[in-house]
Amino acid sequence: MSRLVVISNRVAVPTADAAGNQGGLAVALLSALRENGGIWFGWSGETTPEFTGDIRTTQGGGVTTATIDLEEQDIDEYYNGYANRTLWPLFHYRIDLTEFERDFEGGYRRVNERFADTVMPLVEDDDLVWVHDYHLIPLGRELRRRGMKNRLGFFLHTPWPPARLLTSLPSHHKLVESMFAYDVVGFHTEDWLDSFRRYVVDIMGGTIDEDGCATVGDRTVRTIVAPIGIDTAEFEAAAASPEARFAHDRMHMSSTGRSLIVGVDRLDYSKGLRERLLGYERFLANNPDRRALVYLLQIAPPSRADVDTYQEIRSDLDALSGRINGEYADIDWVPIRYVNRGYPRSELAGIYRAARIALVTPLRDGMNLVAKEYVAAQDPEDPGVLILSSFAGAAAQLKEAVLINPYSAEDMADAITAALEMPRAERIRRWQAMIENVRAEDVFWWCRLFLDALEGREVVGDTAQIG
Structure with missing residues (x-):
């Protein structure tokens, strides 16, 4: 050979x-x-x-x-x-x-x-x-x-x-x-x-x-x-590890019963982070009765810090997340937790499993493996909902995700609403179709x-x- x-x-x-x-x-x-x-x-x-x-x-x-x-x-x-x-x-x-x-x-x-x-x-x-x-x-x-x-x-x-x-x-x-x-x-x-x-x-x-x-x-x-x-078997095992369980429990304890929406992306303009925050803001504006029932955890480790464009992205997102939190937060609730650091894969697996929704909404992406990792980390008995950009390569395989136009704030807001209201049976049906692909085509x-x-x-x- x-x-x-x-x-x-x-x-x-x-x-x-x-x-x-x-x-x-x-x-x-x-x-x-x-x-x-x-x-x-x-x-x-x-x-x-x-x-x-x-x-x-x-x-x-x-x-x-x-x-x-x-x-x-x-x-x-x-x-x-x-x-x-x-x-x-x-x-x-x-x-x-x-x-x-x-x-x-x-x-x-x-x-x-x-x-x-x-x-x-x-x-x-x-x-x-x-x-x-x-x-x-x-x-x-x-x-x-x-x-x-x-x-x-x-x-x-x-x-x-x-x-x-x-x-x-x-x-x-x-x-x-x-x-x-x-x-x-x-x-x-x-x-x-x-x-x-x-x-x-x-x-x-x-x-x-x-x-x-x-x-x-x-x-x-x-x-x-x-x-x-992805290495599906490894990631499924990671989701059952002690580190993942600790991260999962930590998210639940800190959420006080609220539904977690998660996004995990490098700090890059192709990931549509600004558009994601604006779509989430539209959801908050359209659903005042749901505001305190959800929160968005956006993990965005910096990348290519020596390139001016990436420094501008970080400044823009810092300002945008601060404005949304200032406008919508209450004394016991902050709508966005915005974190500029990375986490080990085992911890991410636990965070994914704790999340009711994953927002994977790049403006353009060759594939996007976060979408597949989120699917692999889910609890088969109570899986979350993947909201996925139609412009990510992963959309060609994960057809049972909730596919959206990431440029449309209304489309994203509607998708979040639909995901929160989705019955468990439908969530399981969608997840089963996606995990079959993620396992077979690893x-x-x-x-x-x-x-x-x-x-x-x-x-x-x-x-x-x-x-």
Whole structure:
């Protein structure tokens, strides 16, 4: 069996202390690496005065990780710049926030070249190489230029924007052209895959054959839909852990009989947090008799603090939550508990189980695993209600959630009302349909699906479709 080489911007180093807090992607990739052998390569998160290409290797839990340090300029231009101020907003349909700077693009190209130069000596002839996410789109091209003949796969964890938006990127043609260096390119949903194929046909003059392979000139790439899942069994077990029970009981004791509505998101404009607070405020305005019967716990750990846009989001949400609390709070009740910190996964599982409603309402999201974690954490005898944005990739699988337009305050307010009034039998019926999907199409299923495609095997899935 071939070894697996995983390449991503950051690396999850397996340690005993981190085991309970690793995300689903890390769990799946570490599992695949243990099964196949291989290396996980990426940036250490540390800076160096001058790039040397020195590799720091760590071995633990049957997995080898290899990391490099980057220069401050690399981080400013590649990570904070092109990745998170150009591609991230553009791929989430926020062209109004997209910054087009030549220096950013230069840094992005330079770091991808440095990744290629550094990882090449680590790759053996028969290895499968799997590159992840928007930070490293051109990496496959750089590896091919250095003579790599291995099977190369790329998976995009964000949405792929419509052609009319992508063409606003000055180097859009070159960026997409670089993806044809891969053998397989994967997306979470049919929508994101269709947008990619439309660009190939309409902008590049390419073709899509009946097997879903995209061809431009003499280059062909296999394109697939492979929706990522969570480690469902682990999360269900976490929801029954002592830490989760303590968090669950703590929420109930502090709620004094009120229904908990929960939101858990990184502090990011794509998550629709402002729109969520305004929708919740509309619910309070429309239902004065219900005000003191509910409260919203919004957990929003900061991210990308060095990017100005994210500093503005935090200030805006601080002010908005304060205004809503000032207008609607009573001496024994505050409508919003707004927390800017993260919590271990076991505690989150207990909070999810305590919540009557989860608001998962991004304006645009490649998948959104919080929605699946909420489903996995529920009490089968008395599950809560998932209110889910139609614009999250998860909506394609979790069709029994209460699907809403996150831009509409009225839609969100009505959904909260409907969720609070929903009979237990209906809540159980909806939950059972969703948990079946979350269990069947978990993160290990996703990992096998992509690697089977990368090895050239025929793959059959109920939801995922191999093009």
